[in-house]
Amino acid sequence: MVALCSIVRLVLFAAVASAAPRRRHPNFPPKPSIxxxxAPDTPVTDRQGVTLPPLSTVYLFDQLIDHDDSSKGTFKQRFWTSWAEFEPGGxxxxxxxxxxNAAGFTGYLTNATVNGLIAQATNASIVLIEHRFFGLSNxxxxxxxxxxxxxTxxxxxxxxxxFANNVVLPQPNGDKLSPKEAxxxxxxxxxxxxxxxxxxVNQPGVFWAGYASSGVVEAITDYWAYFEPIRQNMPKNCSADIEAVITHIDSVFTFGTPAAKNQIKAMFGMEDVTHLDDVAGALRNILWDWQSLQPYVGPNATFFQSCDALEVKNGVNAPxxxxxxxxxxxAWGSYFKNTYLPAICGDDNTEDCLGTYNATQSFYTNTTIDDANRSWTWMVCNQVGFFQEGAPLGWPSLVTRLVQxxxxxxxxxxxxxxxxPKAPVPQVAATNQKFKGWDVNLFRLFVANGKQDPWREATLSSDFHPRSSTPSQPIFVGNGFHCSDLLTQASIDPTIQTVQNAAVATISNWLLQWPGRKTNAPTLTVPTAPAFVPECGPRGGSGCCDAGFWGGPAGREGG
Structure with missing residues (x-):
């Protein structure tokens, strides 16, 4: 990995997309993804100069089909690995x-990510494993x-x-690296x-330590608060105008005449979209683009281009x-119709592109493997929810309330x-009870979140349920976006560099405590986790949001 350093910084970071990939269906919310x-296709050597297999090399592990019934046999689960930084005892x-599909994430085996920083500091091997029912691990x-x-x-x-207890890693002495031995x-x-x-929580005693970046630990059905960090941090003129337009559209679509409704549909290029909730819901897309932002993304990002279309008039910025x-x-109608809609729909007609009511469309019926959206939707419908809707009445909303x-x-x-057969209600209460959600208390779990992350309200740094940092479960919040702390390029923001330095130091120190660890490495100084101040209240400020708008326990259980 040391040999990769200069190449990584020149080539690998260019592969980190600054714009959101086209979603499979523009009225399906984005996944909470890293x-x-x-990784670049370049030679990799270990610390002794020995050439290692390419990082794109795929290995297969015999994983149990059903952990509750081993008689069902095994399937091939893909993984990738690098032992470029490994030293005995690491x-x-x-x-x-x-x-x-995990094939596009081999950069997490390198020092372009915090994984590599930790590996360099602790002499570690890195393994990347594909999740069941995603990619080719089915x-x-x-x-x-x-x-x-x-x-599940x-x-x-x-x-x-x-995997940890049974894999034989393809590195020297790879059969002697189980959690009992390393x-x-x-x-x-x-x-x-x-x-x-x-x-x-569910498998205690296997992993010595954990690191959760932007971890959406609390399953939430009505996750309207996805848009709260966006509203809090986006340009104020843009949020003010979007809120005004959405309020107007909701009023017309609820109380207006057929002619008035059709006028708005035509203004946004959606006159052929049948259902009004599909029309209004499609306008969420420019807000979803916020999820692709990172500190190194410039003003040409799609989100900022969308705001400029609304807020720059004759070369002058709005107040x-x-x-x-x-x-x-x-302005929004013209931009959406002429620029944005063609980008997300391509050659599809707008009803096929944006409509969600036709059960015969392929995005509902296609059951072939390597369809991440279908697999994730299964988890959404069953266990985690995360439906991204309009805010409750009395709270400013950038998103239509027609979508619930x-x-x-x-x-x-x-x-x-x-x-x-009937519309389900995701079993989020059972998920949070079993896996502890916002109330988790673990020993040696490092938590990192971003102040500007749209998924923050489901993390341990939620405005609605903020948790305090502790030595055993430290919580660091930088000024980053979604999973910014995983990317070393994001360290151009000093608050994110502090999070990464804290992660490396904390994990390194915890590893010194492992009973079988033999090392003379010194204990590292961990930066103090700055206090996170929630930005509650409908217009910001310090008033904390609780049961009044979140819904209290009922809201957490899917209300």
Missing amino acids: PQVV PIILMTPGET PIDNLEDESLALL IDQATKDLSY PWVLIGGSYAGALTSWTL ASGWGLQHALS PAYDERQCSLMFPKAF
């Missing part, structure tokens, strides 16, 4: 990129409802444990960050209050009609 980082870092060779019954959080946590560190971001926490409804409605959980739950029935 940024994609692909730890094993295990990471899954979560709900995606217990059953289709994504039918019956097959996906084996796609419980099975996923047991996959990681079984300390294992589990690292994950976003959903996989939550999976890190959930695995330490913080925005230009107001009349200009914003016209019933909108998404209906789609669950269309995609999985055998499993859900």
Whole structure:
């Protein structure tokens, strides 16, 4: 990995996308995924100068199909690994990129990511493993409802444990590196960050330490608060005008005449979209682009281009209050119709592109493998929710209130009609009870979150349920976006560099405590975790949001 350093910084970072990839369906919310980082196809050597296999080399592990019934046999689970930094006595870092084909994430084997920084500091090997029912790691060779019954959080946590306890790694003495013989560190971001926490809860004693970046540990059905960090941190003029337009559209779509409704549909290029909730819901897309931002992304990012279309008039920027409804409605409509809509729909007609009511469309019926959106939707409908809707009445909303959980739950029935003859309510209460959600208390779990992360409200740094940092479960919050702390390029923001330095020092010190560890390495100084101040209240400020808008226990259970 040392030999990779200069190449990595010149080539690898260019592979980290600054714009969100096209989603499979523009009215399906984005997944809580880590940024994609692909390693360059260049030679890799270890610390002794020995050439190692390319980082793209795929290895296969015989994973149990069903951890509750071993008689069902095994399937081939893909993994990738690098032992470029490994020294005898070093730890094993295990990471899954979560709900995606893992082939595009080999950069997490290098020092372009925090995994590599920790490996360099602790003489570790890094292993990247593909999640069951994503990519080409499938217990059953289709994504039918019956097959996906084996796609659960419980099975996923047991996959990681079984792998650690049984894998023979393809490095020297790879059969002598089980958790009994070497300390294992589990690292994950976003959903996989939550999976890190959930695995330490559900499979105690296997992993010596964990690192959860932007970990969405609390399952939430009506996750309207996805848009709160965006509202809090985006340009004020843009949020003011978007809120004004959405309020107007909701009013017209609810109370207006057919002619008025059709006028708005035509203004945004969606006159052929049948259902008004699909029309209004499609406008969430420019907000979803926020998830692709990182500190090194410049003003040409899609999100900022969208705001500029609303807020720059004749070369002049709008004041913080925005230009107001009349200009914003016209400007957003023109931009969406002529620029944005063609980008997300391509050659598809707008009903096929944006409509969600036709059960015969391929995004509902296709059950072939390597369809991350289908597999993730299964988990959403069953266990985690995360439906991204309009805010409650009385709270400023950048998103239409025509889209409520019933909108998404209906789609669950269309995609999985055998499993859900009627629209389901995700069992988030059971998920949070089993895996502890916001209330988790673990020993040796490092937690990193970003102030500007749209998924922050489901993490341990939520405005609605903020947790205090402790020595055994430290929580560091930088000024980053989604999983920024995983990317070394994001260290251009000093607050993120502090998080990364703290992660390396904390994990290093915890590894010194492993009973079998033999090293003369000194204890490292860990930066103090700055206090996180929630930005609650409908217009910001310090008033903390609680049961009044979040819904209290009922809200956490899917209300």
